[in-house]
Structure formats: structure tokens, C-alpha cells
Amino acid sequence: MRHYLRCLLFVVVSVPPVQAQQCPEGPLALVLSGGGAKGFAHIGVLQVLDSLGVRPDLVVGTSIGAMVGALYASGLSARQIDSLTRSFPPFDSRPVIASRAPHEWGSLPPTFLWEQGTGGFVLATGGVRELQINALLNRVLLRANLLARGDFDRLPIPFRAVATNLRNREAVVLRGGDLAQAVRASLAVPLVFSPERIGADLYTDGGISANVPIGAARAAGARRVIVVDLKESTLGDSVILVSPEAVAGRLAGFLFAQPLDSLGPDDVYVQPDVRGVANLRFDAATHDRMLINGRLAADSSLRRASCLPRSARAVPAALPTQLAGWTVVNGTTRDAITMGRVLGLRRDHSLRVDGLEAQLSELPHVEALRELWLGPVGTGDSIRFQASIVPAPPRVAGVGLAYDHDLGGRLWAGVLDRVLLPGIETSGVLTLGRFRSDLTGVLLTHVGIRRMSLMPFIVGQLRSEDIRLFSSDGHSFLQPTVRQATGQAGVEWARIGAWRLRGAAAVITWESDGETHSTGGLLLSARTEPGGQAWAKGEASITGAYRLALAEGGVLFQAGRLSLQPGARLAIGRRLPLQATFEFGGDEGFPGLVIGEFRGDREVVLRFESSYLVRGPLAVRLQLAAGRSATGGSLLASTGWLGGARAGFGAETPLGPVTFEYGLATNGRSAAFVRVGRWF
Numbered sequence: 001m002r003h004y005l006r007c008l009l010f011v012v013v014s015v016p017p018v019q020a021q022q023c024p025e026g027p028l029a030l031v032l033s034g035g036g037a038k039g040f041a042h043i044g045v046l047q048v049l050d051s052l053g054v055r056p057d058l059v060v061g062t063s064i065g066a067m068v069g070a071l072y073a074s075g076l077s078a079r080q081i082d083s084l085t086r087s088f089p090p091f092d093s094r095p096v097i098a099s100r101a102p103h104e105w106g107s108l109p110p111t112f113l114w115e116q117g118t119g120g121f122v123l124a125t126g127g128v129r130e131l132q133i134n135a136l137l138n139r140v141l142l143r144a145n146l147l148a149r150g151d152f153d154r155l156p157i158p159f160r161a162v163a164t165n166l167r168n169r170e171a172v173v174l175r176g177g178d179l180a181q182a183v184r185a186s187l188a189v190p191l192v193f194s195p196e197r198i199g200a201d202l203y204t205d206g207g208i209s210a211n212v213p214i215g216a217a218r219a220a221g222a223r224r225v226i227v228v229d230l231k232e233s234t235l236g237d238s239v240i241l242v243s244p245e246a247v248a249g250r251l252a253g254f255l256f257a258q259p260l261d262s263l264g265p266d267d268v269y270v271q272p273d274v275r276g277v278a279n280l281r282f283d284a285a286t287h288d289r290m291l292i293n294g295r296l297a298a299d300s301s302l303r304r305a306s307c308l309p310r311s312a313r314a315v316p317a318a319l320p321t322q323l324a325g326w327t328v329v330n331g332t333t334r335d336a337i338t339m340g341r342v343l344g345l346r347r348d349h350s351l352r353v354d355g356l357e358a359q360l361s362e363l364p365h366v367e368a369l370r371e372l373w374l375g376p377v378g379t380g381d382s383i384r385f386q387a388s389i390v391p392a393p394p395r396v397a398g399v400g401l402a403y404d405h406d407l408g409g410r411l412w413a414g415v416l417d418r419v420l421l422p423g424i425e426t427s428g429v430l431t432l433g434r435f436r437s438d439l440t441g442v443l444l445t446h447v448g449i450r451r452m453s454l455m456p457f458i459v460g461q462l463r464s465e466d467i468r469l470f471s472s473d474g475h476s477f478l479q480p481t482v483r484q485a486t487g488q489a490g491v492e493w494a495r496i497g498a499w500r501l502r503g504a505a506a507v508i509t510w511e512s513d514g515e516t517h518s519t520g521g522l523l524l525s526a527r528t529e530p531g532g533q534a535w536a537k538g539e540a541s542i543t544g545a546y547r548l549a550l551a552e553g554g555v556l557f558q559a560g561r562l563s564l565q566p567g568a569r570l571a572i573g574r575r576l577p578l579q580a581t582f583e584f585g586g587d588e589g590f591p592g593l594v595i596g597e598f599r600g601d602r603e604v605v606l607r608f609e610s611s612y613l614v615r616g617p618l619a620v621r622l623q624l625a626a627g628r629s630a631t632g633g634s635l636l637a638s639t640g641w642l643g644g645a646r647a648g649f650g651a652e653t654p655l656g657p658v659t660f661e662y663g664l665a666t667n668g669r670s671a672a673f674v675r676v677g678r679w680f
Contacts, residue, residue: 024266026223027057028309030072031214034207035230036062036279037191040287041272042068043085044294045228046078048302053310058227059159060217061175062206065228066161066186067137073159074144075153075316084140086287089132090645100124101398102367102416103500104427104442104457109678110398111655112416117393130193131364134371137180138360140372143353143413144480145179146319150377150386152176156314160220161186161214162206171209174198178388181373192280197390214261226268226302228294229260232275268305285560321349324378326385335389340672342366351383360498367392368446394419401655402677403566406595408434412599412680431680435479436465445490453496454612459488461505467578470597482579484510488523501526508543512578519545520677533557541580548573548580554607559612569627572635573601584629587679591625591644592665598629604636615650621661642666646673 032042042065049055059274061069061593071081101110113124143156144400152159152175161174163185174182177198185196185203195202210216212229263269272293277286302308325347325400328335339345343359363372371390375471378384396416403409414429444457490504502525509518521543528535536553554567571582581599589595603625611619648661650671656678664670 024223024307026581027079028058029058029220029222029225030056030069030215031217031225031227032059032061032065032069032206033210033228033230034065034124034211035211035249035274035433036064037286038230038232038272038274038279038290039064039284040085040290040299041230041274041294042228043078044272044291044296045270045298046072046081047291047295048158048298049226050078050158050313052302052308053312054226054302054308055311055313057309058217058220059157060162060213060220060222061160061186062162062211062213063187064638065213065230066183066206066667070141070144070159070161070183072156073155074147075156075314077313082291086163086284088282100370102396102425104416104425104444105398105414107413107643108398108400108412108431108680109656111677112399114397116395117391121395121397129364131370132656133193134180134184135361135363137184137371138363139357141180141183142357142360143319144314144384145374146353146376146383147316148174148176148179149383150178150375152179152182154317156316158220160213162216163188163196163203163211164206166204166211167208171206171212171213172201172203172218173219175220176374178375181375181388189279192666198388212260214263218261224266224268225263226270228270228272230272230274232277243579246486265404266307268301268308269575270294270297270301285393300674303384309447313426317477318381319351319353320376320378320381320383321350322382323347323349324382324384326387328387328389329375330388331391336387336390338368339372339387339389342369342372345385365496389634390402392418402675402679403675404595404679405672405674406589410680435468436463437464440575443666453494454496455492457488457490457492457504459486465579468596469599470594474594474597480513480578482510482512482577485509485580490523498527499528506541506543510577510579517545517577519543520560546573546575546577546580548576550582552586556628563611567609568607569603569605570635571603576601581631582629584627585625589671589673590627590642590665591623591646591663591673592642592667592671593644594670600629600631602631602633602635603629605628611650617653619650620647621650621659622647623661623663 059073061067064075068081071084090434101113113634114121115124132576148154161182162168163172163174165172174185174606181196181198188194188196188204188208190204192290195204202614206213212227214225214227217225260356266442272290274290274293277290323345326336326340326345328339328403343356364371368391369389370392373388374386375386376383377386395418400412410431410433411430412429414427416425416427418425424443424445429440431438438461440459440461442457442459444455447456449452463484465482468479470476470477486506488504488506488507490502492502494500504523506523507520509516521541523541525539527537534555538551539545540549550571552569554565557564569586573580581601582589582603583596584593584598584600584603605625608624609621611621613619623646625644627642628637630637630640642665644662644663644665646660647660650659652658655676659673659675661673662670663673
């Protein structure tokens, strides 16, 4: 027994004491991968981090991960980021170039648009309304940009954005400069966004070179990482890739796939379930699903992890309040003047961040600038902007096409020059069609500051039109020809992004039935900018020979795949010449009637349109209408009213809307409505 106790005592004193587990020292980095709409899962992961009180020492992001990461690094909570992203306008990846066309082309949407660059004219692609995306980044990252002042280490959490050098496909870690531009470079998805130029280099989506930028985090000094990987699980043989969306998603997966950098025992790997989510499907349902899946994956991974640092969220530094001045580093003094006028800047005055956010959001409507990145620098309470810009191209050319079952095909071609006459835009448009052809020339210049713009203009137009006068059965018509020349001089007053008012003195001469007529007077028009839920437009002519007034408007309601749009059209005239009479229902006609079948000098139409997306861009459409067209008498007389209904299918395509419908009217008439492209 004594021998046993002696042995036990020897063992106890010989074995060293057990050491408590030591947490590794060194910075902890949060690494957010690319993945398009799957990036909403990042917000769910951030919600779990916030609930645990875990604060990383560094944030590194690629593509959508760079955007979410920049917001998080700026001091916003996951809840704030979620609320902010839900307020974003719908993201549309269809090829749209109309928003890049000069506004003086009016309702003429270009099917193809060419812009003059350093290497000559190139075809404009504008895949996803890039002007709006750039403005969105400028606005939502403005406060973070002002905090960083060109150095992303100054943010409450140091930040890195990863992009790909287009010349050699090497990953480039952006740690300074304009924060919004760095994020824009990181998410420049090929064939969807144009590459972003920073200095002498062009950058595209960081996912091509480092979709999960663990290496960039290690190079920035991280000893441990929390990785959020939006990689989709391997597709099994049962998955059928037949839709273009599924094939595009699969190809994107190949493009952005790289071997995952090694992870250590102290690292945390989070992989949310993103199966079946298309990269460009930025809708509310995807947002909700990805948020939940990100939260579930983070709960599973992070709550099991040990040694995660807990700390309170850093309080961002105060924003600067004084603007010392601004320059355009890649432009001229005139460019700097334009920038100051557009943004309403004043040197050595207080900086109103809310007002600047509003101005930046309106940049898509400012034609003088294609891109604008502020490049804030400075210390203390004062700041300067060392901005970089992409000016509007000096010359633009466009072509548009459309076809209508009743009216035949139409073609237009336009050119615009911004350098021939300094400070003046010169534009010419030729429109050719089966029943009408026009030649229009415009000279205008831009005046005004901030959200107000004043544009003096001179317009000259020649028109030849065959007016269709239908028989009572609607099957045959006469075609008297009217030739008209119009000259206008006036001014357009625009509240950028909201509405445009135009007034002009005009001289009008026309020839009809061998007789020549001339008159002069005042032409007025007003319209809201496109893209809003409510729209309205109107025009009025007050001349010595005739008078007319026309107003149209509507409101769009959307709920998921269903959209509803009630609208109205009212018109009245006095002593109208034949070419100025109103075609019943306007450009889209009236259900059940041939377009232009009824003409008169007064008209009222009430419409209710609905559409439901069946699959992809294909929608089922229904239009109900009631109205009357007359010559003379009361606008709302009790006689002559018609009802109509038109139903069919429609789809949005790169050439514009395509519609196949058939309509019936209460007078027993019926007519097909087939149209390809946006009518003009």
C-alpha cells in the first residue's frame, strides 16, 4: 500500500498542469464572396454576427460581397443594410440602351446606338441601365466614401474590394480611392456591366480571379477568417438545363469557379444554401429566401465556433461639414464647372450630405456626364473632391425599328453632335414609314444648376403624311397627303428626374388638297420622366388657325408577377386641320378597332390594362376600354360611347415589347393588334 501511494504521488508531481485553451491572436477577417442575387445571404450572416456581438477586424469582398461588405464596414448594422437593399429599385438585366440616348430624341427608342470614343464609333451595349447602377452606388456609399476619404482603412472596419485586371486576369485588391468606384469595379460582371477604368487600367468582376478572396484577406494581415461562400452545390444528373437562365447561370458558375484557398482549424466556413437561385434575379422572394438561408448557415457554423472576438460596434467618425473645393483629375476646368453646377456645389461652404445624395441619385438624367466618382480627400472637418468622370460621347448615332399590323414598318435614324458648335448640341433625325415620314433638326444648349435645368432650343421639321380616312365599315380608306413644315424657338424647363415643361413660339405651314395654309402661335407640352409608377403627358397648341389640348396619364401597380395600370386620355380641339385631328385611342388604338379608324376633334378614353408574367418575359395581357370620339359637340356627350376588350400575349425583348392581341368592340367590330418594338 505504501508502495502504491508513493507511485501515485510520483505520477501527480511528474505530469505538467493542463493548460487552458488559448485563442489565437491576430486580426479576424470577414470574407464575402461574389454571387449576384445570392449575395442577400450575406446579410443573413451579418445578422447572426450582430446577434453574437462578433466584430471582425477587416472586411474583404468580391462583387456583390464587396457591395455588402462596404456597407457593413462603414458602420451600418445588418438590419440597416437589409432595410437599405429592400429600398433599391428593381434590377433589370435586359439589354436597355434607351436611357443612354439623347433626351431630345424624345420618344424615339434606339434599337442600336453608336457612341464615338477614342477609337471611333462603337456599339453601345448598356446591358443593365448602368447609369442608374452607378448613381445608386454613389448615393448609398456616399457617407462611407466621405469617412474613408480615399483610404479604406479609415472606415470603422478596414475594407478591401477585389477586382480583376482585364489585361492579365490578375486579382487586384483595392484599398483606396473612391469607394463607390472600387465597388463598381468589383461587381462589373462581364457582358452585363462595362469594365470600370481606374487610372490606366480596366477592371472587371473580381469573381473571375478571386471569387472567395481568402488570399486577399491573408495578404492584408488576417490570421483568421470567417468565409461566406455562395458557391452552389454540384448539380446532379437529374437537373435539366433547358432554360436560357439556367444555362447562363451554369456558365457563370464555370467562369467564377476557382479552387478554395486552404482554411485552418481556427477559421470558420459558412456556405448558405443557394441552390436554384439565378445570379441576376434580384426580386423580393429571392431576397427573403437568401436572407433566411444565410442566417441558418451562419447559426450552424458560427455558434459552434470558439474564440470569436466580441465587441461593441464601432461608432463612425463625424462626417466633414465643409467643402474646400473640387477638381476633375481626368478632365478640364469646364468639366469641373459642369460637375459643380450639376451637384450644386459651392467652394468654402457647408457640405449638405442629404442634398448631395439627392443630386447623385439624379445623375442618370444628366446627359453631360456618363460617370462621376467624387474621390473625396482631406482631413479634419474639411474635404475636397478629386473627381474622375466619363463625359458624354462627343457624337452619337442611333437607329430604331418597329412594326405594326395596321401601320406597317417604321424606321428612324438619328445623329447628335456635341462638339461642332461649342456648348450647343446639334441633332438630326429622319423617320420613314408607310404613312408618315419626318426630317427634324434641333439646336439646344443646357443652362441651370442642381435639379433644375433650362434648355433653350430651335427646332425645324418637315413632314409628309398620308392621312387614312376610313369608310363606315372600316375596311377601306382614302389617303389624302399632307405636307407640313414647322419652325420652333423656345425653352424647356426640367426638374431633373421628375418632369419637363416646354414652351415655344412656332410658325407652321402645310399643303393639303392643293391648298397652302400658314399660321403661327404658341406650342406647349409637359411630361413626366419615364420610369416612375405614375406618368403623365400633355400638349397644347394655340395658333391663329386652330387650337387643341391633349392630356394622357396612368398609374402602375405591381404585386409580384401581376401588374395593373389604369389610365385616361382626354383631347379637345377647335377648327383642327386634318393632320391635327385625334386618332381614337392614340398610338395604341382602341380595342376592336383598326388604329386610326375613328378621327375627330374631341376624344375621351378610359383604360384598364393588366398583365401577368407567365414564364420569363412572357406575359398574358388584358385591356378594357371605354370612350368616344366625335367632331363637334360636348366632350362628354351621352351618345357615341364605345366599349372594348383586347387580350393576348406580350413579352419584353431586346428589340422592345412584342405584342399579339385580339380585340372586340361593342359596335360589333373586331381587330388584331400585332406590334414589334416600341412605336414612335
